[in-house]
Amino acid sequence: MRIDILTLFPDMFDGPFRESIIQRAVERGLLELVIHDIRDYAASRHRVVDDYPYGGGPGMVMKPEPIAAALVAVAAQSPESGPVILLTPQGRVFDQPTAVRYAGSARLSIVCGRYEGVDERVRGLADEELSIGDFVLSGGEPAAIVVVDAVARLVPGVLGSALSLTEESHAAGLLEYPQYTRPPSFRGKDVPAILLSGNHQEVARWRRLQSILRTSERRPDLLKRAELSTAEQAWLECRQERGAGGEAPDPIERSGLDAD
Numbered sequence: 001m002r003i004d005i006l007t008l009f010p011d012m013f014d015g016p017f018r019e020s021i022i023q024r025a026v027e028r029g030l031l032e033l034v035i036h037d038i039r040d041y042a043a044s045r046h047r048v049v050d051d052y053p054y055g056g057g058p059g060m061v062m063k064p065e066p067i068a069a070a071l072v073a074v075a076a077q078s079p080e081s082g083p084v085i086l087l088t089p090q091g092r093v094f095d096q097p098t099a100v101r102y103a104g105s106a107r108l109s110i111v112c113g114r115y116e117g118v119d120e121r122v123r124g125l126a127d128e129e130l131s132i133g134d135f136v137l138s139g140g141e142p143a144a145i146v147v148v149d150a151v152a153r154l155v156p157g158v159l160g161s162a163l164s165l166t167e168e169s170h171a172a173g174l175l176e177y178p179q180y181t182r183p184p185s186f187r188g189k190d191v192p193a194i195l196l197s198g199n200h201q202e203v204a205r206w207r208r209l210q211s212i213l214r215t216s217e218r219r220p221d222l223l224k225r226a227e228l229s230t231a232e233q234a235w236l237e238c239r240q241e242r243g244a245g246g247e248a249p250d251p252i253e254r255s256g257l258d259a260d
Contacts, residue, residue, distance in 0.1 A: 041069040059116035082107030087140030091129030103154035112140030173226040177207040
């Protein structure tokens with residue numbers, strides 16, 4: 001997969017893309033990252049890429065010509081095609097299904113906004129507008145790093161275990177279940193006995209119900225899109241009726257409900 005990033009600050013990507021999973025994916029030829037300086041496509045001698053907004057107001061606005069020229073030049077560098085993404089606080093919030101969709105593309109082009117934003121006519125050059133949350137950043141570069149990381153790890157072969165993708169938070173519309181490792185006891189808190197039982201079927205059921213419970217407590221909005229069985233829904237309603245006092249009961253031993 002090839003990802004092109006159009007930015008005014010290309011050096012901001014040096015550190016994040018030279019570490020960990022992203023760097024290994026590049027080295028193995030699974031991912032190609034190309035950073036483009038929008039200033040290189042400015043027509044003026046001084047490489048001007050912004051100007052004052054018509055009608056007055058604070059700050060500067062990114063000009064349309066350099067961005068348009070950059071997109072044309074970048075598109076010509078590879079026969080592969082893919083969506084052009086404009087990162088802006090006004091865009092639709094980026095989520096896991098979108099990351100999965102992008103990972104299925106051969107190519108992705110990302111335009112990083114800056115200053116007070118881009119000239120409105122730039123929006124017509126993008127296929128989609130994205131935001132990573134309801135807050136404002138100094139520019140699109142940090143958001144681009146987030147998008148690339150989320151997409152790159154979904155490219156086949158990038159992660160060592162494909163199973164990691166299916167069990168992590170948001171992969172199935174739910175938050176991930178609690179995870180434990182050694183030691184078995186830490187500051188008076190023990191690893192749940194079910195995880196030490198060696199019964200893989202019971203462990204899977206426990207994890208599923210714990211994932212549902214955690215989602216209901218921390219991100220109840222996600223449950224509206226999650227697919228729960230009748231038994232799981234009944235168990236959750238029973239758990240909620242008991243209230244949130246103390247630790248949750250063991251859903252396997254006390255619910256009497258199957259997770260499938």
